[in-house]
Amino acid sequence: MELTEGDLVRKCQNGDLGAFEELSAKYYRRVFMAVLGVLNHRDDAMDVAQEAFYRAFKSIKRFEGGSSFYTWLYRIAMNLAIDFQRRRKRNATELTENFDDAMFAQGEMGSDPYREARDRELGGRLRAAIDGLTPDHKAVIVLRAVEGLSYKEIGRIVGCSEGTVMSRLHYARKKLQEKLGSDL
């Protein structure tokens, strides 16, 4: 019988590392993506995402189930990513290259080379443009665009009201449109 997420969380709370491995396998990509969206650097994102899972395991006894496990996990990850980003500024050039490579790898499997080449180029520019936003603005746009989370969930994760999420998203999108101009 397959265990539910609640069962796995309870097992983790009793120190079951195997259960935590199952939960990690389920969420690691999504957490990595969200962190990468904020940090814009693959190695840093990997490090912060791993740290987030480690801290989640360490403090899972304090998780009371008031929100879903992934909201709680994202909260840890995004707070770490935002703190990390505030401490450290990175050059976006290397990142854009990373993303270009990734998009190229994906594009090879696609069916419309022209469109995919254009998306790849836009993806690189978009990443560079996002890098110019503040960590708080990055967090809301990444959580919305990548995860499709509701404003309420985003507010819980980043620790602000739904209204603040809405205004941050509006501001971030305006800024990105200004930077990308006719590319969009």
Added chain:
Amino acid sequence: MMESCANIQERLGAWVDGELDPVAGERVELHLKQCPLCLGEKGRIERINSTLKNTLEAEAVNVPFAPFWAGVHARIVEERSWQVRVVDWFRLTLTPPRLVWAIPAVILLLLGVLSLERFVPGLGFGQTNLASVESIDGHGMNVALLRESQTKTTVIWLFEDHEGENENTPEPAPADPAF
């Protein structure tokens, strides 16, 4: 009357995200049917969302679980081993066979520390501001030594032995104590 583009664009992102209430959403929809400018804006918002998602997914798809988990696991194990080491140390130290040796060892250590004062004056162990009184008997006279450690004052007090006299009688104070 059609709502202004500025008003619509304020709420357009929330509408794309499905976060507007039905009434406000209907207004936006109505406006979009008649306004190519705002329709273009809607397309740009959607393109930002989809491009960002595709870009990040393309990056994440190349991340295998095994090395990721290895990194998390290493942090957990490192943390656990530190805790386990502390617990083990206490377990080993506090077992009865070790305590048998530990108790005399602690007593000896305390005695050693306290006796240091004798060899190294001024260490502060057992030093107080109170004067100490020592009494010895010398040639039929009682000698009292009064030492005050802070001012390093010593008072020598000689007085006669009244032993054999009525012990209930309070001892008279010497008229002229010798210093």
